[in-house]
Amino acid sequence: MTLLVAGWVAIDEIETPFAKVSGELGGSATCAALAAALFTDVRLLAAVGADFPNEHRRKFEGRRIDLAGLTVEPGVTSRWGGRYHFDMNSRDTVYTELGVNAGWSPRLPDGWDDSTSAFLAAGDPVLQRQLINALRAPRATMVDTIKFFIDGARDELDATFRAADFVSLNESEARELARTPSIARAARALLAGGPKGVIVKLGEYGAAFVSDEDYFVAAGYPLEEVVDPTGAGDAFAGGFMGYLDTVAAVTPAAIRQAIIYGSTVASFQVEGLGPSRLLALTRTEVDARYREFRALTHFEVGE
Amino acid sequence: MTLLVAGWVAIDEIETPFAKVSGELGGSATCAALAAALFTDVRLLAAVGADFPNEHRRKFEGRRIDLAGLTVEPGVTSRWGGRYHFDMNSRDTVYTELGVNAGWSPRLPDGWDDSTSAFLAAGDPVLQRQLINALRAPRATMVDTIKFFIDGARDELDATFRAADFVSLNESEARELARTPSIARAARALLAGGPKGVIVKLGEYGAAFVSDEDYFVAAGYPLEEVVDPTGAGDAFAGGFMGYLDTVAAVTPAAIRQAIIYGSTVASFQVEGLGPSRLLALTRTEVDARYREFRALTHFEVGE
Numbered sequence: 001m002t003l004l005v006a007g008w009v010a011i012d013e014i015e016t017p018f019a020k021v022s023g024e025l026g027g028s029a030t031c032a033a034l035a036a037a038l039f040t041d042v043r044l045l046a047a048v049g050a051d052f053p054n055e056h057r058r059k060f061e062g063r064r065i066d067l068a069g070l071t072v073e074p075g076v077t078s079r080w081g082g083r084y085h086f087d088m089n090s091r092d093t094v095y096t097e098l099g100v101n102a103g104w105s106p107r108l109p110d111g112w113d114d115s116t117s118a119f120l121a122a123g124d125p126v127l128q129r130q131l132i133n134a135l136r137a138p139r140a141t142m143v144d145t146i147k148f149f150i151d152g153a154r155d156e157l158d159a160t161f162r163a164a165d166f167v168s169l170n171e172s173e174a175r176e177l178a179r180t181p182s183i184a185r186a187a188r189a190l191l192a193g194g195p196k197g198v199i200v201k202l203g204e205y206g207a208a209f210v211s212d213e214d215y216f217v218a219a220g221y222p223l224e225e226v227v228d229p230t231g232a233g234d235a236f237a238g239g240f241m242g243y244l245d246t247v248a249a250v251t252p253a254a255i256r257q258a259i260i261y262g263s264t265v266a267s268f269q270v271e272g273l274g275p276s277r278l279l280a281l282t283r284t285e286v287d288a289r290y291r292e293f294r295a296l297t298h299f300e301v302g303e
Numbered sequence: 304m305t306l307l308v309a310g311w312v313a314i315d316e317i318e319t320p321f322a323k324v325s326g327e328l329g330g331s332a333t334c335a336a337l338a339a340a341l342f343t344d345v346r347l348l349a350a351v352g353a354d355f356p357n358e359h360r361r362k363f364e365g366r367r368i369d370l371a372g373l374t375v376e377p378g379v380t381s382r383w384g385g386r387y388h389f390d391m392n393s394r395d396t397v398y399t400e401l402g403v404n405a406g407w408s409p410r411l412p413d414g415w416d417d418s419t420s421a422f423l424a425a426g427d428p429v430l431q432r433q434l435i436n437a438l439r440a441p442r443a444t445m446v447d448t449i450k451f452f453i454d455g456a457r458d459e460l461d462a463t464f465r466a467a468d469f470v471s472l473n474e475s476e477a478r479e480l481a482r483t484p485s486i487a488r489a490a491r492a493l494l495a496g497g498p499k500g501v502i503v504k505l506g507e508y509g510a511a512f513v514s515d516e517d518y519f520v521a522a523g524y525p526l527e528e529v530v531d532p533t534g535a536g537d538a539f540a541g542g543f544m545g546y547l548d549t550v551a552a553v554t555p556a557a558i559r560q561a562i563i564y565g566s567t568v569a570s571f572q573v574e575g576l577g578p579s580r581l582l583a584l585t586r587t588e589v590d591a592r593y594r595e596f597r598a599l600t601h602f603e604v605g606e
Contacts, residue, residue, distance in 0.1 A: 086484060087478075087484045181391055182526065182527055182528055184526060184527050185528070205522075215599055216599060217522040217523065217524075217599050217600055218522060218602075219521060223485065224487050224488055225488070253603060256603075290604075291604060297520055297521070297522070299521075299560055299563050300556060300559075300560060301593075301597060
């Protein structure tokens, strides 16, 4: 089983009320690939410029990540700068430099069309759909998106949602897309648009999942300290799809487990600046926190 | 077993983006008492003015609520006006008229000092502590508070927290009291202040509970529509304390169940304007949604 992860590999500059870092390894595909590689074999499809530091490339090496799709294109690596507010739940994008991603036209390396699943991180919905269609028989595909594409490419986004098995997006984006303050209604409206399942990411409060067969709500893992929320959503997606790629069958019960695995990996991601915590994370630690998650949330039927 | 519920019975004027009501039965003790009476025998301790409508008094009758403590005092009934924003998660207080509660000095009716538990809804922490101390041997007491008393009566509030078994407060109030953006840290800091357990209410996202023995996180019930959030926190407290008053022993498992019962009752409360949904609610409906809550949140240990 192999999971295709396509999206951005970038260089981040991050400022929180308590820390600051620049030149950090970032990008949606980065955290998703690192997270997924804890569970399954990953194929990373992303473009960087000739300026992409070797020390960052080496961070992907020695893991279950095939780097044949991490290509160096003419131009510079994409860069993103963000600044978090005191509560860590909201942030401002200080700048986005598209670099090589401005005109990136991803091509699957030979043989990658047999990937058993795919995560298309936030990006141009036309490219996302092309990649889904380029796979021969994927068992599960997931598309993530952000406000930029909701505002700017709604029709293409709708077509991509119809082509995907799962769609993941933030609470505020779900509300905006469905034009309702109710998360439950927003998720159902998005589901009516075509995907088989919709995941609404609630940040520190967890996640909600809706499909024709199931409705699942997961509480957030109670973190003592959030160092840097950047990449949490992509780590969630990577953990979710990485685990789902390994199950015998994509059942509602397996999807629930995958959501908890995704939440677990995301809870580690935010404990360090950039992907630092993810880079040191082991599957043993993930499994221990998964069990802790269950202990934290379990309750019996009433008397 | 009997639960003392002390606080405000008031008249509310509520405006949401979708509805408006005035002259509505309101007040912290109202929703808590109505919620708790679904589970146990309730003793309501509150003051109203001679202007308090008989139609509102009748809403408490025919239930498991002893009204001997609902006294008519010189002056007018307290009044509150609130207006909700589009997302229903935030609101402005338009006005608060203290009325008879300005100088209320609650006295327990004869024989009420044998109450087995007590919920002291948000109010003057000195009065809350006097009532706790007036009970002979309560098995469980809970204190709720609001920003007004955190800002204005911090020392008295700390003393009251030490006297109570449980403290419940909103996420924003917990963060302010503990001066940290982390809910987990805020809850632990409040716990260090003296109560046996701290409940942080997360609104539509559920609740978190921390004690020396346990940490529990409960997701929010996924509501299709929120009509009026007023009283949700008090309905939660009433459901929590009402159920807890009926259990054989106040164990961590029973506390977890009580939190889910509280969340369940609160999820009904917000489905109607004022306490209208609570007034029509049955224990059978509550038990059905409790089971649904479990089905919505259950997951197995991973493969």
